[in-house]
Amino acid sequence: MTFDESKRGVADLVDSTYETTLAELEPRRFPRNALPCRALGHGAGTGEYFPGGSLEFDVPRTEDSKRYVTQVRDYWRKQRYDSVRIDSNGQTVYAQTDGYQMSFEVMTDLGRALLGASGPCAEPESEEERKAPPRFRSLGEG
Secondary structure, three states: OOHHHHHHHHHHHHHHHHHHHHOOOOOEEEOOOOEEEEOOOOOOEEEEEEOEEEEEEEOOOOHHHHHHHHHHHHHHHHOOOEEEEEOOOOOEEEEEEOOEEEEEEEEOOOOEEEEEEEOOOEOOOOHHHHHOOOOOHHHOOO
16 A cells, blocks of 8 residues: 555545534644654664544534544444444544544543544655645545
8 A cells, every 4th residue: 555545545534434423513624744653663663654634623612522422433333443442531432444543532621523543554755745634525625
C-alpha cells in the first residue's frame, strides 16, 4: 500500500463515519501530522509514516453529547470493525480495521468532539506528500 492510498483510506473511514452517524454536526479540519513508524524493537525511524486525519465538531456541553459515542460505536460494530470499545468514562470509542486505527472522542467540558484515524505505515514519495492532509469529502475536498 502506498502512503497516498493509506491517506485516502483514512479520509474514507472518517468521512463514512461522519456521513452515517454525525451528519447533524458541522465538521472542520483538525490539524494532525503523519507520525514516523519505528523499526520493531528499535527506536530508529524506518522512513515510513502513519498518515492521520481528523475532523473536529462543536457539541453541546452536556452529558447528552456522549450519545454520539454510542452512535459511532454502533456504526463501527455494524461495519464489523475489530476491537470496538468505549473507554471507562464513556467519552471515547476506539476501533481497528485493515491496519487502520480509529477513535471518536467527546469532550463535554470543552464542547468539542474529535473523529480521527491513522493508516498503515508507508513511505511518502515526497515531503509534500507527507505534509499534505487527507482530502475529506465532508469538507468538500475529495
